[in-house]
Amino acid sequence: MKIARLSDLAEKSACPRLVVKVGSSLLVGKDGVRRQWLEGLVTEIAAARARGQEVIVVSSGAIALGAARLGLDKGGRGSLADAQAAAAVGQIALSGLWAELLGAHGLTAAQLLLTLEDLEDRRRYLNATATLTRLLDAGAVPVINENDSVATQEIRFGDNDRLAARVAQAAGASAVLLLSDVDGLFDRNPSEPGATRLGEVRGVTAEIHAMATGGSSSGMGSGGMTSKLQAAEIAERAGIALAIASGLHDAPIARACQQGIGTLFLPRRKDAGRKAWLGGRLRLKGALVIDAGAAKALGKGSSLLAAGIVRVEGEFQRGDAVAVQDERGTTLAHGLAEYDALECARLMGRQSAEHAAILGYAPRSAVVHRDQMVVL
Numbered sequence: 269m270k271i272a273r274l275s276d277l278a279e280k281s282a283c284p285r286l287v288v289k290v291g292s293s294l295l296v297g298k299d300g301v302r303r304q305w306l307e308g309l310v311t312e313i314a315a316a317r318a319r320g321q322e323v324i325v326v327s328s329g330a331i332a333l334g335a336a337r338l339g340l341d342k343g344g345r346g347s348l349a350d351a352q353a354a355a356a357v358g359q360i361a362l363s364g365l366w367a368e369l370l371g372a373h374g375l376t377a378a379q380l381l382l383t384l385e386d387l388e389d390r391r392r393y394l395n396a397t398a399t400l401t402r403l404l405d406a407g408a409v410p411v412i413n414e415n416d417s418v419a420t421q422e423i424r425f426g427d428n429d430r431l432a433a434r435v436a437q438a439a440g441a442s443a444v445l446l447l448s449d450v451d452g453l454f455d456r457n458p459s460e461p462g463a464t465r466l467g468e469v470r471g472v473t474a475e476i477h478a479m480a481t482g483g484s485s486s487g488m489g490s491g492g493m494t495s496k497l498q499a500a501e502i503a504e505r506a507g508i509a510l511a512i513a514s515g516l517h518d519a520p521i522a523r524a525c526q527q528g529i530g531t532l533f534l535p536r537r538k539d540a541g542r543k544a545w546l547g548g549r550l551r552l553k554g555a556l557v558i559d560a561g562a563a564k565a566l567g568k569g570s571s572l573l574a575a576g577i578v579r580v581e582g583e584f585q586r587g588d589a590v591a592v593q594d595e596r597g598t599t600l601a602h603g604l605a606e607y608d609a610l611e612c613a614r615l616m617g618r619q620s621a622e623h624a625a626i627l628g629y630a631p632r633s634a635v636v637h638r639d640q641m642v643v644l
């Protein structure tokens with residue numbers, strides 16, 4: 269059974285494995301942890317487990333909580349050093365809390381702190397998959413956050429929305445529920461008169477992106493609608509449904525699922541395994557800029573040949589993940605390069621018959637082979 273409506277997120281048959289992401293502003297109020305609210309959410313998680321669903325929690329709030337405890341201003345987001353110190357203090361309290369509250373329902377919490385590289389590197393991604401699978405098989409509830417205290421600026425997710433989508437891919441989840449402080453995606457800024465919530469989105473188009481209005485409104489998390497839409501894009505290509513719903517109410521999962529208050533992004537296709545990982549990659553080592561003819565061929569499922577490349581950007585090695593872009597800078601595909609950046613630059617614009625002479629060794633059949641490429 270596939271997910272077609274919000275209520276399916278609470279059905280074991282349609283959604284055997286669910287990722288629930290909890291935003292900072294829900295977990296931490298001005299007086300510290302919103303314990304009573306969290307107890308309610310954990311009761312809902314226990315109910316999902318009792319229905320036979322497996323649940324993975326992605327919990328924000330470490331920075332906000334740690335900042336409150338350390339008395340840091342700007343919610344601990346004034347500098348990277350503040351955020352890292354705040355996260356170290358907040359995370360230990362946060363994981364203790366999840367373990368305690370899940371434990372009260374007889375559930376075992378398992379903490380995983382991930383960095384971007386843990387999911388961008390193929391081997392480490394598979395390792396995370398194995399750990400998550402084993403934990404779920406053993407009946408635990410993984411509680412995941414970014415390892416904010418060690419992740420430096422360049423290699424941070426920075427928001428838990430995309431982390432949740434990547435975790436869902438790694439875990440083979442059916443759906444992601446992003447609990448936030450908004451009811452879903454609105455067709456314009458929700459504070460404007462006449463703003464209407466979209467119940468369902470089929471494909472995150474440019475028009476949908478235009479509806480997102482900037483960063484986090486609470487100022488506590490770092491997400492906002494932009495990162496939620498990026499998360500939806502990662503999910504929709506991997507065959508994973510993603511919902512945005514408000515957690516500001518009691519029993520937020522039931523409110524979203526039973527009353528249908530939220531926005532459901534339907535999966536568009538099902539890239540499995542390696543292709544899902546590749547399509548969801550957030551950092552690429554470089555870019556191959558291609559002409560219109562090559563772009564057309566790509567759309568038809570062909571491999572990328574050197575003749576269609578007009579520019580090579582970045583420093584990458586053979587086997588690295590690169591973006592394939594058109595001349596306006598739009599990313600058309602992600603793929604694994606068959607050559608390093610220097611070789612690509614030497615081959616670009618040249619017909620395949622010339623390659624052996626240019627390289628001095630037997631050339632490969634393409635610069636990016638179709639089997640190692642995901643058209644976005």
Ligand code: GLU
Pocket residue numbers: 292327328329330331332355413414416426427428429488489490491
């Ligand atoms: N990892 C951050 C934290 O625990 C939250 C990131 C986000 O706001 O999405 O505070």
